[in-house]
Amino acid sequence: MKYLKLVNFEINRFFKLYMVLVGMVIVSQIAGVIVESRSFIKEANMTIRELGLTYTSYAEDYGSLSLGSIMRSGWFVLPIALCIAGLSFYVFFIWYRDWFGKNTFVYRLLMLPTARLNIYFAKATTIFISVLGLVGLQLLLLPIENKLFRSLVPVDLRHDAPMSELFTFFDGLGIIIPAHLSTFIIHYGIGFMIVFIIFTAILFERSYRLKGIVFGGLYCVIALGIFLLPFIIVIYQEKMYLYPNEMFG
Amino acid sequence: MIEVKDIKKRFGRKQVLRGASFTAEKGEITCLIGVNGVGKTTILNAIMALTPINSGEILIDGKKLTKDTFEKITFIPDAITMLPQMRIADAMEFMRDYYKSWNQKRADDMLGFFKLKKEDRISDLSKGNTAKVNLLLGLALDVDYVLMDEPFSGIDIFSREQIAEVFTSHLIEDRGVIITTHEIHDIEHLIDKVVLLDEGVILREFNVEEVRETEGKSVVDVMREVFHS
Amino acid sequence: MKKYVKAVVIALFTIITIGTYYIQTSFASSNYPQFTLKTISGDESEVNDISVHSNYQIKQDGKVWLEETAEISKTGTTYMRDKSYYGEMLKGYSVNKDYDYLMKNYRSFMRGNEGDPVTFAENDHYLVNVRIDYNYVSGYSNSEFTVNTYNKKTKKKASFTLPIPDYTKYDWINIQDVRLANGKIFVATTNEMSELDKDGNYVETNYEGHIYTIDLQNNKMLKEEILLEKAFKEGHVYGLDRSILETSPYMVLVFDKFNATETDEHVEDEMEVPIQQIMIIYNIETDETEVLNMQKVVKTSSVSYESRKGNTVFISTQNDEKLTVYGYDLESKKVASKQTFVLPKSMMESKYVIDGNRTFIIDNQKKGNTSFGTITAYDTKTGKLLYEGSIEIKGNKGLRSNEEMEFYNINKH
Numbered sequence: 001m002k003y004l005k006l007v008n009f010e011i012n013r014f015f016k017l018y019m020v021l022v023g024m025v026i027v028s029q030i031a032g033v034i035v036e037s038r039s040f041i042k043e044a045n046m047t048i049r050e051l052g053l054t055y056t057s058y059a060e061d062y063g064s065l066s067l068g069s070i071m072r073s074g075w076f077v078l079p080i081a082l083c084i085a086g087l088s089f090y091v092f093f094i095w096y097r098d099w100f101g102k103n104t105f106v107y108r109l110l111m112l113p114t115a116r117l118n119i120y121f122a123k124a125t126t127i128f129i130s131v132l133g134l135v136g137l138q139l140l141l142l143p144i145e146n147k148l149f150r151s152l153v154p155v156d157l158r159h160d161a162p163m164s165e166l167f168t169f170f171d172g173l174g175i176i177i178p179a180h181l182s183t184f185i186i187h188y189g190i191g192f193m194i195v196f197i198i199f200t201a202i203l204f205e206r207s208y209r210l211k212g213i214v215f216g217g218l219y220c221v222i223a224l225g226i227f228l229l230p231f232i233i234v235i236y237q238e239k240m241y242l243y244p245n246e247m248f249g
Numbered sequence: 250m251i252e253v254k255d256i257k258k259r260f261g262r263k264q265v266l267r268g269a270s271f272t273a274e275k276g277e278i279t280c281l282i283g284v285n286g287v288g289k290t291t292i293l294n295a296i297m298a299l300t301p302i303n304s305g306e307i308l309i310d311g312k313k314l315t316k317d318t319f320e321k322i323t324f325i326p327d328a329i330t331m332l333p334q335m336r337i338a339d340a341m342e343f344m345r346d347y348y349k350s351w352n353q354k355r356a357d358d359m360l361g362f363f364k365l366k367k368e369d370r371i372s373d374l375s376k377g378n379t380a381k382v383n384l385l386l387g388l389a390l391d392v393d394y395v396l397m398d399e400p401f402s403g404i405d406i407f408s409r410e411q412i413a414e415v416f417t418s419h420l421i422e423d424r425g426v427i428i429t430t431h432e433i434h435d436i437e438h439l440i441d442k443v444v445l446l447d448e449g450v451i452l453r454e455f456n457v458e459e460v461r462e463t464e465g466k467s468v469v470d471v472m473r474e475v476f477h478s
Numbered sequence: 479m480k481k482y483v484k485a486v487v488i489a490l491f492t493i494i495t496i497g498t499y500y501i502q503t504s505f506a507s508s509n510y511p512q513f514t515l516k517t518i519s520g521d522e523s524e525v526n527d528i529s530v531h532s533n534y535q536i537k538q539d540g541k542v543w544l545e546e547t548a549e550i551s552k553t554g555t556t557y558m559r560d561k562s563y564y565g566e567m568l569k570g571y572s573v574n575k576d577y578d579y580l581m582k583n584y585r586s587f588m589r590g591n592e593g594d595p596v597t598f599a600e601n602d603h604y605l606v607n608v609r610i611d612y613n614y615v616s617g618y619s620n621s622e623f624t625v626n627t628y629n630k631k632t633k634k635k636a637s638f639t640l641p642i643p644d645y646t647k648y649d650w651i652n653i654q655d656v657r658l659a660n661g662k663i664f665v666a667t668t669n670e671m672s673e674l675d676k677d678g679n680y681v682e683t684n685y686e687g688h689i690y691t692i693d694l695q696n697n698k699m700l701k702e703e704i705l706l707e708k709a710f711k712e713g714h715v716y717g718l719d720r721s722i723l724e725t726s727p728y729m730v731l732v733f734d735k736f737n738a739t740e741t742d743e744h745v746e747d748e749m750e751v752p753i754q755q756i757m758i759i760y761n762i763e764t765d766e767t768e769v770l771n772m773q774k775v776v777k778t779s780s781v782s783y784e785s786r787k788g789n790t791v792f793i794s795t796q797n798d799e800k801l802t803v804y805g806y807d808l809e810s811k812k813v814a815s816k817q818t819f820v821l822p823k824s825m826m827e828s829k830y831v832i833d834g835n836r837t838f839i840i841d842n843q844k845k846g847n848t849s850f851g852t853i854t855a856y857d858t859k860t861g862k863l864l865y866e867g868s869i870e871i872k873g874n875k876g877l878r879s880n881e882e883m884e885f886y887n888i889n890k891h
Binding site: 007008011012015129130132133135136137139140177179180181184 | 481482484485488489491492494495496498499500503504
Binding site for chain 1: 261299320323326328329331343
């Protein structure tokens with residue numbers, strides 16, 4: 001299976017950069033939990049000593065700490081944003097890197113005794129696996145961070161939330177990790193469709209250069225147009241020509 | 250036999266190939282000669298389907314190129330087509346992974362002949378050694394046809410000699426080779442057939458031996474005749 | 479195989495983490511408290527289409543920390559976040575029983591023909607829809623009716639347009655009801671027009687009730703009848719919804735008039751009392767019009783229109799916790815029934831819903847740990863108690879101290 005070999009090859013090429021993203025997410029989020037918890041406890045202890053309060057009365061007067069509030073901080077949001085930016089960049093770079101420099105590796109790829117479509121799909125698969133891998137990482141990290149948070153902050157000073165509620169804390173996570181599998185499939189289906197459209201546009205540009213940029217741009221507009229057609233009709237006609245469940249068809 | 254039939258290619262407004270036709274036989278070294286920018290590399294790219302042509306046809310053993318053709322024909326461009334961060338061993342493994350026609354014994358032989366070290370990174374190699382690895386990766390494939398784009402350009406004299414030596418060895422025997430060059434001296438004695446190219450058309454296609462016997466002219470003589478007329 | 483380790487590990491990791499998460503979420507029941515209706519007495523089927531619209535909150539340090547809307551019905555509690563948005567969407571809309579009926583039976587005709595079900599009318603031969611198309615892209619115009627027809631026998635769709643007489647006089651024309659009888663389409667509308675002073679400044683809005691009669695065979699406007707010319711200034715006008723599944727020869731328009739000058743600077747939150755309330759009844763078979771002063775009919779200062787069922791219009795008056803419901807019979811032109819119900823003090827508002835012959839009342843008085851209130855269903859005409867149920871939380875622990883469940887209103891679907 002040359003396709004699988006190519007997928008493996010592409011993943012290996014991306015692996016270092018990918019591990020940087022993974023490492024950044026883990027380090028930043030874990031550090032965030034530790035730093036934010038510590039500083040909260042430090043502040044609480046100071047106030048408690050000054051005013052002679054108990055943990056419980058402090059929590060009542062000044063509020064308690066929840067993992068949710070840490071998750072809204074830059075410690076969480078920034079690495080996620082960077083991952084999104086990094087992967088978006090790589091959607092383009094995964095192709096253009098093969099043309100860069102003197103070593104035009106794309107010659108080798110195009111001369112492999114396999115269907116060239118396999119290269120296209122291998123690169124797409126690499127993007128998909130990378131995206132889903134980071135989603136999986138976040139899913140794995142959250143319960144770990146929750147445990148860590150519980151071990152750092154005394155029970156009277158913290159507010160615990162059930163796991164499923166952690167995902168509702170900020171809107172971004174709701175899109176990245178929706179509550180329902182069907183929503184998940186639709187979100188990522190749309191995302192991957194966009195990746196395919198961009199890939200095709202890149203290949204237009206690579207094959208026909210300047211003319212290809214025009215073609216590629218046109219292709220994107222048409223592809224998105226077809227995709228959004230049901231919605232455009234609704235807006236312009238003020239009528240629902242399609243029933244809602246047909247919109248996706 | 251590789252048959253190039255009346256191929257035309259335009260880059261924007263520039264007509265690079267204006268109907269070029271020639272053939273290259275198996276077991277012969279065919280040399281595409283012309284000044285820079287005359288369309289030599291474009292022809293090789295076209296044979297390998299690396300660039301779309303506007304019209305014309307290219308047949309390899311009477312058939313159009315498919316994915317399986319890449320097990321029968323290989324192309325050695327003027328720059329190496331491997332990732333610079335790869336070691337020579339990685340590059341060979343990559344080739345073995347994807348090509349059924351990869352011949353590891355031959356690759357090892359060439360490695361020894363060129364005095365290359367498997368552990369070396371491609372990005373650390375000298376120009377000459379890079380060209381040798383490039384050649385190795387192409388020639389270690391058991392293919393019928395080899396296309397080489399300017400194998401001697403920008404390489405030191407010792408490397409040239411080593412590479413030229415390859416052409417007389419069993420590594421080339423029985424294969425069909427198409428080689429491009431803008432400079433004939435290094436290989437004049439090696440080649441069987443010459444195709445003279447200028448401004449996108451074939452000016453002359455001739456057999457070196459034949460011309461020498463019947464007209465008593467060397468390749469350079471014919472070139473002078475054709476290009477200066 | 480060793481060199482495939484990275485790819486295999488990433489792929490497996492992805493499948494396992496995401497897979498586990500969604501398997502867990504699909505099996506795990508909601509973390510939120512589950513409520514259901516428990517029958518105390520009567521027939522449980524009375525509350526088949528009833529749900530309580532509620533709001534669930536978790537509070538933390540006096541602040542709302544998490545908030546979810548929920549629907550409590552006989553079958554349990556549905557929280558918004560537990561619903562899959564697309565899943566709901568894929569099921570299609572189910573806003574209204576009439577609409578469901580139309581979509582189910584005339585799917586092709588209804589395509590692109592969404593709109594208020596009152597703009598549809600059906601008899602044995604035809605289904606018709608009358609609309610006034612406003613094009614928001616090119617600027618609106620209300621110059622013509624578009625009549626879409628569907629012949630049930632030949633299964634043919636047709637469409638024609640008719641200019642609206644004197645349309646330039648009106649700012650806005652709203653279709654309130656559409657009926658079919660004797661090969662004619664009757665369209666009841668309320669028309670709005672601005673009254674201007676000599677200098678062209680806006681003074682107030684006038685309302686008129688119109689009946690347009692259209693010949694279905696010849697696609698012609700037969701006549702336009704003005705039921706009430708410039709009837710009201712500064713008021714509310716509306717039609718009373720009737721179900722497409724019911725046949726009744728009466729079209730009903732309702733006008734409430736308010737004191738124009740005072741409304742400009744009226745005190746907020748204070749219920750305005752209409753100075754005049756009129757109900758116009760038009761009989762499509764006899765072409766007769768009846769204008770009723772509702773305040774006189776039920777001898778009160780203000781009435782609320784609740785719903786309509788067949789030939790009965792239900793109206794109500796409210797006095798403290800006493801709700802009096804009158805059933806006005808359009809045929810005999812008499813108040814045919816009068817019942818008084820006691821509303822609970824505990825709920826702030828939206829304590830009841832009258833769906834024709836049934837009156838549902840909700841009380842949010844807690845009893846013990848598990849009962850958060852009751853729902854009662856009465857026969858609107860006879861006042862007979864048909865059902866009583868308790869809104870119960872599952873388990874016997876009740877809510878935690880930082881949780882709250884508030885009932886907003888009671889819905890009939």
